[in-house]
Amino acid sequence: MLTKETIENIWYTKHPLGFVLLPLSWLYSLIIILRRLCYQSGLIAVNQIDVPVIIVGNISVGGTGKTPLVIWLADYFKKKGFNPGIISRGYGGKLSGKSQQVRPDSNPGLVGDEPVLIAKRTHCPVAIAVQRRKAAEELIEHCDCDLILCDDGMQHYSLGRDIEIAVIDGQRRFGNGRCLPAGPLREPISRLSSVDLVVSKYIAGRHEYKMEYIYGDLVSLLDPENTIPISSLNGQSVHAISGIGNPDRYYSYLRNNKLHIINHEFPDHYAFTKEDVNFDDGLPVVMTEKDAVKCSDFATKNHWYLPISATLPDSFTYRLEALMKDIIDGQKTT
Numbered sequence: 001m002l003t004k005e006t007i008e009n010i011w012y013t014k015h016p017l018g019f020v021l022l023p024l025s026w027l028y029s030l031i032i033i034l035r036r037l038c039y040q041s042g043l044i045a046v047n048q049i050d051v052p053v054i055i056v057g058n059i060s061v062g063g064t065g066k067t068p069l070v071i072w073l074a075d076y077f078k079k080k081g082f083n084p085g086i087i088s089r090g091y092g093g094k095l096s097g098k099s100q101q102v103r104p105d106s107n108p109g110l111v112g113d114e115p116v117l118i119a120k121r122t123h124c125p126v127a128i129a130v131q132r133r134k135a136a137e138e139l140i141e142h143c144d145c146d147l148i149l150c151d152d153g154m155q156h157y158s159l160g161r162d163i164e165i166a167v168i169d170g171q172r173r174f175g176n177g178r179c180l181p182a183g184p185l186r187e188p189i190s191r192l193s194s195v196d197l198v199v200s201k202y203i204a205g206r207h208e209y210k211m212e213y214i215y216g217d218l219v220s221l222l223d224p225e226n227t228i229p230i231s232s233l234n235g236q237s238v239h240a241i242s243g244i245g246n247p248d249r250y251y252s253y254l255r256n257n258k259l260h261i262i263n264h265e266f267p268d269h270y271a272f273t274k275e276d277v278n279f280d281d282g283l284p285v286v287m288t289e290k291d292a293v294k295c296s297d298f299a300t301k302n303h304w305y306l307p308i309s310a311t312l313p314d315s316f317t318y319r320l321e322a323l324m325k326d327i328i329d330g331q332k333t334t
Contacts, residue, residue: 004267011175011184018182025182032155032179032187039157047133048160051146052327055161057154059187060174063245063268064167065201065211067114067290068310070151074122076317077147083124085145087135088115088152090128091269099129099138108294109271114151116293132159154195155186162327163320164195169246170203170210196323197316202249209316215253216307221292221299230306233286234258239279241287243270243294250288250306259286274298 002010009015038044054073058064070086077084090100090112102111104120111128119126125143129135132153139145153159154166168174175184192198197209204210218233220226240254240261245268254261262283266276272294277285285303287295292305 010182011178012172014176018176018178021182022178025179028181029179029188036157036187044158046160047158049133049136049140049148051140051148052162052324053136053148053150053160054163054165055150055153055156055159056165056167057150057152058167059154059189059191060168060172060184061180061186062169062172062184064169065199065213065310066152066167067118068213068308069165069167069199069211069312070118070149071121072310072312073149074118074124076320077149078122078124082147083143083145084122084147084149085125085127085136085139085143086115086118086122086149086151087132087139088112088118088126088128088150089130089132089156090115091152099127099131099134101138101142102126102128113269113290113293117290118151120293132156154191163197163323165197165199166192166195167199167201167211168192168208170200170205170208171249172246197319199312199316209313209319212311213249213308214311216309218286218304218306219289219292220301221296221303221305222301228304230254230257230259233284236260237262237283239264239277239283239285241277241285241291242266243272243291244268244288247288253306254286261286277303 010017039046056066056070058066074084074086100111102115102119106116108116115126115128125139125145127135127139132150136148150159154164174189177183177189179185179188198207199211200208201211217227217229235258237260240251241264242250243266247265251261277295287305289305289307295303
C-alpha cells in the first residue's frame with residue numbers, strides 16, 4: 001500500500017510512477033468528461049432548486065479552503081438579508097447516506113466534522129445527504145431558506161447550480177496537472193474555465209481572487225469563553241495536532257509564533273480518541289478548529305484550538321454581487 005508521502009511525491013513531483021499511471025488517468029478523464037456531457041445535454045436529469053444555489057468546490061483532492069469560504073459566504077449573505085441554508089455530503093460521518101439536519105451540538109462522528117463546524121460558526125441551517133437536492137429541499141421547506149450554499153459539490157452534477165466557485169491551493173496549485181490516479185485532479189484544469197469565480201488560497205494568479213486567513217486567539221476546548229493570545233505560548237513546547245488536508249501552513253504559523261511543536265499528524269477527517277490527544281507531560285495541546293469539534297468530549301484545561309477566518313478582496317464581493325443580481329433579476333426570484 002502506498003504511503004501518503006509516496007502519493008504526494010507521485011502527484012506533486014516528476015515521480016516515474018506518475019508516468020506509469022497515465023493510461024488510467026486518461027481513462028478517468030474520459031469518463032468524467034463524458035459524465036459531465038451527459039448532464040449538460042440532458043441525457044441525465046439535473047435537479048433544479050427553487051432558490052439560488054451556490055456551489056463551492058474544487059478540482060483537486062485534499063483541503064483547499066472550501067469550508068472557511070462557505071462560512072464567509074454564509075456570514076456575507078446573512079448581512080445582506082438572506083436566510084442561507086448550507087448543504088454537504090457530510091464526509092466521514094456515519095449518516096452521510098441519509099438526509100440529516102446538523103446542529104452545533106451534533107455528533108461529528110455521525111454527520112461529519114465540517115458540517116458541525118459550519119453549523120457552530122454560522123448558526124445557519126445545515127443539512128447533509130449524498131443526494132444534495134434532498135437536503136436542500138428539506139432546508140427550504142422546514143427552515144424557510146432562500147439561498148443554498150453547497151459545500152464541496154462541483155462534481156455533484158445532478159444538483160442544478162446558479163454560481164460555481166472553485167477554490168484552489170495557491171501554493172500547491174495542480175501538482176503535476178494530471179487527473180487521478182496519476183495526479184491530484186478530480187477534473188481537468190480546463191474545468192476552471194467554466195466556473196464563475198476562482199478563489200486561490202494565499203497566492204492568486206490571473207483572474208483569481210486571493211483568499212487569506214486571519215488567525216484568532218487560542219480557544220479553550222473545555223471553556224470556549226476562555227481565550228489566550230498565541231504569543232502567551234512563545235518559546236514553549238506544545239503538542240500540535242492536525243487531522244486536516246495539507247496542514248503545512250498550520251504548522252508553519254505555530255512555528256513562526258515561536259512555538260516548539262511536537263507534531264501529531266493524522267489523516268483528514270480522522271476520528272480521534274482520548275488516547276490520541278491526551279499526554280502525560282502537562283504540555284499545552286493545540287489543534288485546528290475542525291479537529292476540536294471531535295475532541296471536546298475528552299478535552300482538558302491543556303487543550304486549545306486555533307480558529308481561522310477567511311478574508312477576500314473587494315473585487316470578489318463586487319463580482320459576487322453582480323452575479324447574484326443577474327440571478328435574482330433574471331433567472332430566479334426568491
